[in-house]
Amino acid sequence: xxxxxxxxxxADTGASLPGPYSDLRVVELAGDPAGEALGKLMATMxxxxxxxxxxxxxxxxxxxxxxxxxRDGDPDASLNFWFxxxxxxxxxxDYQAADGMARLRGLLRRADIVITGWRPADxxxxxxxxxxxxxxxxxxxxANLSPFGLDGPWADMVSSDLVGLALGGxxxxxxxxDHSIPPIRPxxxxxxxxxxxxxxxxxxxxxxxxxxxxxxxxxDVAMHDCLSVSAELANPYWFYPRxxxxxxxxxxxxxxxxxxxxxxxxxxxxxxxxxxxxxxKPWQSLVEWLKSKRLAxxxxxxxxxxxxxxxxxxxxxxxxxxxxFLLQTASDSYHEGQQRGLPIGVLxxxxxxxxxxxxxxxxxxxxxxxxxxxxxxxxxxxxxxxSAFAPAPVTRAPRLGEHTAEVLGGAA
Amino acid sequence: xxxxTGYPDQRRRPRPRNGPLAGxxxxxxCWMGVGSVATRLLADFGAEVIKIEDRTRIDTPRxxxxxxxxxxxxxxxxxxGADPDKGGLFNNYCRNKLGVTINMRSPEGRQLAERLIKAxxxxxxxxxxxxxxxxxxxxxxxxxxxPDVIYARMSGYGHSGPHAAYRSYGPVVQxxxxxxxxxxxxxxxPSGWGLSYMDNQAAFYNSAAILMAIRRRALTGEGTEVDVxxxxxxxxLLGPVLLDVTVNGRVTRGQSYxxxxxxxxxxxxxxxxxxxxxxxxxVAIAVFTDEEWDRFADAIGRPGWTxxxxxATQRSRWANQDVLDERIAAWTVLRDRxxxxxxxxxxxxxxxxxxxxxxxxxxxxxxEHRGVFFEMDHxxxxxxxxxxxxxxFAETSADNWRSGPLLGExxxxxxxxxxxxxxxxxxxxxxxxxx
Numbered sequence: 001x002x003x004x005x006x007x008x009x010x011a012d013t014g015a016s017l018p019g020p021y022s023d024l025r026v027v028e029l030a031g032d033p034a035g036e037a038l039g040k041l042m043a044t045m046x047x048x049x050x051x052x053x054x055x056x057x058x059x060x061x062x063x064x065x066x067x068x069x070x071r072d073g074d075p076d077a078s079l080n081f082w083f084x085x086x087x088x089x090x091x092x093x094d095y096q097a098a099d100g101m102a103r104l105r106g107l108l109r110r111a112d113i114v115i116t117g118w119r120p121a122d123x124x125x126x127x128x129x130x131x132x133x134x135x136x137x138x139x140x141x142x143a144n145l146s147p148f149g150l151d152g153p154w155a156d157m158v159s160s161d162l163v164g165l166a167l168g169g170x171x172x173x174x175x176x177x178d179h180s181i182p183p184i185r186p187x188x189x190x191x192x193x194x195x196x197x198x199x200x201x202x203x204x205x206x207x208x209x210x211x212x213x214x215x216x217x218x219x220d221v222a223m224h225d226c227l228s229v230s231a232e233l234a235n236p237y238w239f240y241p242r243x244x245x246x247x248x249x250x251x252x253x254x255x256x257x258x259x260x261x262x263x264x265x266x267x268x269x270x271x272x273x274x275x276x277x278x279x280x281k282p283w284q285s286l287v288e289w290l291k292s293k294r295l296a297x298x299x300x301x302x303x304x305x306x307x308x309x310x311x312x313x314x315x316x317x318x319x320x321x322x323x324x325f326l327l328q329t330a331s332d333s334y335h336e337g338q339q340r341g342l343p344i345g346v347l348x349x350x351x352x353x354x355x356x357x358x359x360x361x362x363x364x365x366x367x368x369x370x371x372x373x374x375x376x377x378x379x380x381x382x383x384x385x386x387s388a389f390a391p392a393p394v395t396r397a398p399r400l401g402e403h404t405a406e407v408l409g410g411a412a
Numbered sequence: 413x414x415x416x417t418g419y420p421d422q423r424r425r426p427r428p429r430n431g432p433l434a435g436x437x438x439x440x441x442c443w444m445g446v447g448s449v450a451t452r453l454l455a456d457f458g459a460e461v462i463k464i465e466d467r468t469r470i471d472t473p474r475x476x477x478x479x480x481x482x483x484x485x486x487x488x489x490x491x492x493g494a495d496p497d498k499g500g501l502f503n504n505y506c507r508n509k510l511g512v513t514i515n516m517r518s519p520e521g522r523q524l525a526e527r528l529i530k531a532x533x534x535x536x537x538x539x540x541x542x543x544x545x546x547x548x549x550x551x552x553x554x555x556x557x558x559p560d561v562i563y564a565r566m567s568g569y570g571h572s573g574p575h576a577a578y579r580s581y582g583p584v585v586q587x588x589x590x591x592x593x594x595x596x597x598x599x600x601x602p603s604g605w606g607l608s609y610m611d612n613q614a615a616f617y618n619s620a621a622i623l624m625a626i627r628r629r630a631l632t633g634e635g636t637e638v639d640v641x642x643x644x645x646x647x648x649l650l651g652p653v654l655l656d657v658t659v660n661g662r663v664t665r666g667q668s669y670x671x672x673x674x675x676x677x678x679x680x681x682x683x684x685x686x687x688x689x690x691x692x693x694x695v696a697i698a699v700f701t702d703e704e705w706d707r708f709a710d711a712i713g714r715p716g717w718t719x720x721x722x723x724a725t726q727r728s729r730w731a732n733q734d735v736l737d738e739r740i741a742a743w744t745v746l747r748d749r750x751x752x753x754x755x756x757x758x759x760x761x762x763x764x765x766x767x768x769x770x771x772x773x774x775x776x777x778x779x780e781h782r783g784v785f786f787e788m789d790h791x792x793x794x795x796x797x798x799x800x801x802x803x804x805f806a807e808t809s810a811d812n813w814r815s816g817p818l819l820g821e822x823x824x825x826x827x828x829x830x831x832x833x834x835x836x837x838x839x840x841x842x843x844x845x846x847x
Contacts, residue, residue: 017628017632017634020624020625020627020628021624023631033651041620045624062678063677063678064652064676064677064678065652065653065655065656065660065662065676065677067659067660068660068661079652079655079656079659079660080652080677082652082655082659083651083652083654083655084652148778149778149782149804150804151781151782152777152778152781152782153777153778153781154777154778155778157757158757158760158761158762159762159764160680160698160700160762162673162683162684162685162696162698163696163697163698163762163763163764164764165696166685166694166695166696166764166765166766166767167696167753167764167765167766167767167776168767168772169767169768169769169771169772170607170609171685171696171766172766172767172768172769173605173606173607174595174603174604174605174606174607175603175606176597176600176603179692181597182673182684182685182686182687182694182766183685183694183766184595184596184597184603184672184673184685185595185672185673185685186591186594186595186603186604186605186609187591187594187595187650187651187653187670188591188594188649188650188651188653189651190609190649193613193649194612194613194616197613197616197617197620198616198801198802198803199803200616200620201453201616201619201620201623201801201803202803202805204620204623204624204627205432205433205457205623205803205805205808206805206808207627208432208433208623208626208627208630209432209805209807209808211627211630211631212432213807215807217805217806217807217808218805218806219803219804219805219806220803220804220805220806221802221803221804222778222782222802222804224778224779224782225779225782225784225802225804226802228772228776228779228784228799228802229784229799229800229802230609230612231607231769232445232582232607232608232609232611232612233478233487233501233607234607234768234769235504235769235772235773235785235797235799236478236500236501236504237478237484237769238769238770238773239478239480239500239504239773239796239797239798240478240479240480240482240500240501240793240796241478241479241480241481241482241483241484241485241500243483243484244768244769244770245606245768245769247606248606249601249603249604250583250592250596250601250602250603250604250605251583251604251606252487252583252606252607252608253606253607254486254487255484255485255486256484256486258486258488261583262601262602262604264601270587270593270601270602271587272583272584272586272587272592272604274583276488278488278490334588338575338578338579341579342579343579343580343581343584344584345580345583345584345585345586345587345588345592346587346588347587347592347593347602347604348587348588348589348590348593349590349593349594349664349665350590350593350594350650350653350654350656350657350664351657351662351663351664351665352590353589353590353647353654354657354658357574357575358569358573358574358575358576359573359643359644359647361572361573361574362570362572362573362641362644364641364644364647365658370659372659372660375659377655377658377659378658379655379658380644380647380648380650380654381644382648383617383640383641383644383645383647383648384617384620384621384624384638384640385570385638385639385640386621386624386625386636386637386638386639387551387636387637387638387639388625388628388634388635388636388637389628389636
């Protein structure tokens with residue numbers, strides 16, 4: 001058994017082939033995390049992703065956090081940009097000018113995929129249509145990841161991660177038990193990330209289709225569509241029993257309230273543990289665990305062998321478990337609970353992750369020689385591993401226009 | 413031998429499929445959420461996904477009490493002895509798939525599974541690491557059965573490393589990956605997620621990984637084993653805060669992080685979810701630039717407070733969000749959430765009502781126009797609604813041919829017609845409890 005970067009339990013299978021996208025050229029015109037995350041997914045799987053930027057640079061270069069000590073306005077110091085743009089090349093083309101658009105269209109004739117993020121009004125403002133691009137290059141796949149898609153009454157509305165999550169539904173399921181507090185947007189850019197995931201699947205299906213037919217097509221992905229099917233149980237609860245789910249603190253939104261699943265620990269951290277008393281085996285594991293710390297209180301009473309009795313005394317059990325976790329550290333709770341077969345999760349903060357022994361063994365974080373002092377720094381590696389393909393190296397995000405000459409032959 | 417298989421309703425009899433994955437057969441050992449959603453995508457686009465179930469260990473989505481015509485039950489409130497064919501969540505996850513039952517604890521069952529694998533070119537599973545090996549189904553063995561096989565393995569922690577055997581489901585993955593911690597108001601417990609977000613995202617990464625492998629196999633003839641860890645996928649979704657930590661050495665634990673509905677970067681303000689008229693009604697508003705603020709102030713009629721010096725610039729509004737949010741909430745709370753949405757959107761300001769499933773399904777004109785949801789009939793459930801794949805192709809479409817399989821519905825078709833099991837042997841398998 002090997003435990004190398006390929007991560008698989010199997011014997012060495014070679015991992016000799018280049019990345020699964022090593023034959024693909026992608027042009028990325030995206031300015032928000034949806035398109036940028038799609039480009040990143042493709043770049044880290046081996047595609048040559050050329051990010052085309054206007055002379056002032058992509059909007060994402062001007063969003064923080066910045067590298068500590070960076071000068072104001074430095075387009076090459078945004079960690080926001082670095083996160084979403086590793087392993088890409090950067091080319092400056094002023095495609096808002098006529099000769100720039102001609103140069104861009106020239107580049108697209110040599111591309112397999114173009115990633116755009118435009119509303120109908122934006123396409124009109126650029127003076128081109130998806131059909132124009134397809135006429136130039138019949139094999140081109142156009143992945144347009146926009147807020148509401150290219151048609152419909154809302155197509156030209158404006159959005160953001162927060163607004164997208166609100167209109168699309170997932171936000172309605174997230175927040176606190178206290179409903180005087182508004183729904184709370186989960187961290188990161190998850191509205192955009194879900195759009196990127198569907199964009200990625202769309203590109204792949206279009207590639208498979210192109211391999212059969214020889215021609216590309218427009219793939220129209222709307223954040224709103226993506227989010228409207230991404231609230232997990234909310235739609236099925238409406239489709240079937242026709243009930244709505246209501247948000248609860250850090251646990252599933254449900255039709256009616258359930259017990260808390262977040263437990264504070266001795267070191268002022270939290271673990272997630274859904275206390276389920278109906279099944280005998282996990283119940284016994286839990287009681288054994290409490291007993292081993294002399295904290296089982298009366299739960300060893302044979303009356304608790306009966307699931308009905310446990311259900312009737314759920315609040316009491318919950319209290320004992322609360323006290324138990326308050327006397328353990330989060331890390332001990334996590335590992336010991338898991339070793340006892342209980343599905344318990346520690347609420348890691350980002351700074352807890354690089355030191356995690358499991359992730360370190362799998363080599364998940366990879367050193368990247370970026371432009372910040374004190375490097376190399378650890379970046380997340382690709383979360384998809386193949387036994388047959390060597391992982392593409394993660395390389396630092398490009399400086400603005402760094403590859404203009406090599407891509408355009410110095411004719412920018 | 414086309415007529416040998418008995419389907420009481422001939423419309424449920426499998427037919428040749430359309431789409432970019434037509435002709436690809438998948439031996440699908442997946443269950444629960446991640447795996448079922450991952451292989452649903454393959455089934456939607458033409459793959460012949462044969463879902464393998466165990467009669468003695470019913471797939472959880474069959475048991476979760478999301479039943480048509482019955483009242484509100486939380487998903488933990490399973491009904492003992494309920495009909496496994498009436499579970500709505502299973503129907504949602506397993507549409508377009510064929511369903512067979514195999515008892516993998518019996519030697520005959522394992523032999524049958526190997527015959528099915530031999531006749532397939534993709535094998536999928538999301539058991540705890542080691543379960544497939546216990547049945548003899550290592551990658552090496554599966555490659556003996558099918559040399560160019562794609563063996564897609566979906567798990568919480570991946571198939572190597574000291575925590576590979578840890579148990580996980582969506583909320584645990586969200587906790588361990590950091591996604592829960594980065595979500596919430598400062599100085600409070602995390603609000604995290606009210607859904608198994610990572611059941612969806614890990615599923616989509618797995619779908620994409622399988623499609624990548626299918627494409628590469630078509631080009632090179634080589635199969636592969638695939639290992640996707642949901643925790644690693646979750647970490648890759650944390651966003652720029654992760655580099656703030658690894659590059660700048662930031663420590664996020666403390667009183668000021670996370671920022672709730674506000675943004676640390678860029679200095680957008682207002683950026684929040686505000687109360688609207690009615691009970692638990694909310695509207696999100698996001699203003700990123702001075703130009704957007706001007707349009708916002710115009711749209712709401714430039715009340716006096718918008719001229720407060722503290723709100724003069726993007727930076728000063730961002731620095732004074734507590735008082736800014738109070739002013740805005742006092743304005744929104746008197747208005748309907750859709751009225752606010754329209755007023756601000758008409759002015760080019762990013763705003764949107766917080767919508768629930770009823771809103772999306774019954775009144776959202778954009779979802780309606782885009783045809784996101786669709787209906788199919790089911791023999792036990794009746795007409796049911798489904799979440800479509802939210803990707804609009806110019807020249808490709810999903811092939812929605814049948815609702816989710818009844819338990820073992822396609823046993824006879826798959827085992828006798830596809831695998832060529834004879835009638836006597838089929839009867840023996842059934843009587844031995846192997847299927």
